[in-house]
Amino acid sequence: MKTPNPTRRSERSRQAILSAAFDLVAEIGYAKLTVEAIAARAGVGKQTIYRWWPSKGAVFVEAVLDLSRDERGELALPDTGDLRADLRGVLRAIVDEYNDPKLDAMSRALSAEALADPALNSEITGRILGPILEATRERLRSARRAGQVAADADLSVAVELLFGPVYHRWMLRTNPLTHEYADTVVEFALRALAPTQGESDSVSVKG
Amino acid sequence: MKTPNPTRRSERSRQAILSAAFDLVAEIGYAKLTVEAIAARAGVGKQTIYRWWPSKGAVFVEAVLDLSRDERGELALPDTGDLRADLRGVLRAIVDEYNDPKLDAMSRALSAEALADPALNSEITGRILGPILEATRERLRSARRAGQVAADADLSVAVELLFGPVYHRWMLRTNPLTHEYADTVVEFALRALAPTQGESDSVSVKG
Amino acid sequence: MKTPNPTRRSERSRQAILSAAFDLVAEIGYAKLTVEAIAARAGVGKQTIYRWWPSKGAVFVEAVLDLSRDERGELALPDTGDLRADLRGVLRAIVDEYNDPKLDAMSRALSAEALADPALNSEITGRILGPILEATRERLRSARRAGQVAADADLSVAVELLFGPVYHRWMLRTNPLTHEYADTVVEFALRALAPTQGESDSVSVKG
Amino acid sequence: MKTPNPTRRSERSRQAILSAAFDLVAEIGYAKLTVEAIAARAGVGKQTIYRWWPSKGAVFVEAVLDLSRDERGELALPDTGDLRADLRGVLRAIVDEYNDPKLDAMSRALSAEALADPALNSEITGRILGPILEATRERLRSARRAGQVAADADLSVAVELLFGPVYHRWMLRTNPLTHEYADTVVEFALRALAPTQGESDSVSVKG
DNA sequence: CAATAAGCGAGACGGTACGTCCCGTCTTGGG
């Protein structure tokens, strides 16, 4: 196992490889993506790919991460004080992403890759999903401080209560993903997370 | 494209292929499964596989469906009258399945296949997941009649409120799947689905 | 080994198979001829072919024989008394056949088949070439009686002296096959076969 | 159609492929030779064969050519002055080769290949047969200068007069190929080629 | 400031599996 020296690495090649991979997935789909095609498209030797990435999946994940780096930077949910509205905003945004054919296809490709390769899975969930989940958790924490959420609520589960249903419906295509659906999920979640009677009778959810 | 005549089909070969595929996935994993290996193991020509299935994924899905045909027959959740207990039973059972390495691997393989091929997806969800979801929906319907669930609750969403979080956590490996977790999800769901104050004051959830 | 009963044989199928084979060779060439294609073209089950012929080569040979049956019937060289003219006639006719692209291709196919399969070889040489060689030998025998050919000449070799050069040139494509060439070969052969001085001084070849 | 770069070609693989092909033909016969078997025997990927040769026939022909490269180098018939003896030597040698089962099989394989593929045909005749024919023609030219052969004899035809009959008999297996037969053919040829009466009365064929 | 060592493009290599074609056998149903 030789560990190449990263200081010598060609940034030009790295960029060419990542965008070649990204474009090819858009054109032919992730399933038909090959390392040889990436190399050819990028004008790069295959060895240069194998030197820096362990698999085509890793290249693709990095491509996605790289191209969405800026957006996700310091992701934070807006905190308008209106928890219901803020959560609706997140879920509706996610529903919108899943309804974009390009993003849908890419997300499914990433998910399939994550299913097969645990290492890629943690990469993906850690760097793409992670920040969103964390930001939502943070928003719920703030709401809990404001007494809008039960004091003993497990926020990790709370987050899954919001994203789980949407993810489930998207993955299994059981029913259409609409804004109305997103709102319904938020409504259920708010009820589930609401402080118990008497815990805080002076503060309403809408507060 | 010539469509072969199914009346002449060899049932013996079909069975051999399906169980070869199933066994091979158990032994070497879905990712390393090949059509050639299935054919060799089944003592069958490759053409016989390609004649009846479009891909190795389709073979595997049919293998799973075929071998689980009897079990899922007329699936119905127990209805003890105790909704909390009944739902805990379902979610804990699912958590147990996902914690079995064999079943876990197989489920991930099926999910990956479903992601890549919408046709297989509906086959899978329709014949494996569908019955479970429907049975749970039926149990909730019964609970709604008993006044334990809000009269206006959308049961399709309710089901996703239960399964979504578990599925999310399993797929993304964000946290361990435990019975305790299952119970927490049930608790949240029951609160979310609970009849609104005054809707029915003579009936408690615990019934 | 089952020996089918020839009395039950379908003459209609036999004819269909032979002409399908013949036509297919004309269309796609002998090398690409397949039993399945013959069966499909003839509207016949593959088994019907395998029941009556041992190989596709055998079918083709029989096809050629069958379609040229009449011509070769009781083949005999003309005996005008002019040996030179008669032999030129045969060789020129052969040269003409080899110069016909259709017949050329077919002859090469037959030769290739004969090279690979001794059984077909004797079939071919016995039933196609044989009669021609025998007729020529007969003509030479007549000439020998007339004193135009040396009394001790081995006529089997004599025949090869005539056909060998033409065959050699055709097979190896070393030089073009022309009537002039045929005549030259005849000339050489006549000299080679001429009676030795004094053996018969009153009879000339041209006689 | 990408044409590979010959400078990067592996000579080791080339040699392994050629001798594997040669050995396999000797062991199982040309008809049963497969590209896969050659690759396996040579310890080579199939693609390496397809990269450099268009067909198994081409591999075999090159194998034969390569292994007989040295022998045929500057082929020249012995010129003892005794034309009859020299020609008998050539034809007897050829008869011997055809009577060696190994060489017989190989020659038939080459002939079949040459029949099906004109490109290979010229390769074969040009590099294997060509030199022999040319050497014989040269010997006859020398004999013509010595007055043992008619001045106006077409030596290309003369050569075919010698080899044609032998080739004919070998290809068609009409009669056994013996030294006696070779001698007979030489005898006929010498008579055919002999100078006409009076053309040169001071020189006999026997020299 | 040469020497030298790394990354690089290119692409040949040994391999594995693909999906197709055809082989020769076997089975079914019809005449």
Add this chain to the structure above:
DNA sequence: CCCAAGACGGGACGTACCGTCTCGCTTATTG
């Protein structure tokens, strides 16, 4: 019992990619 139809186990085809391995060719320190 022959026939048409065609499914079957099997073997080879020629192709696509895999991941590894040289090749020369830049390029960027470093003795």
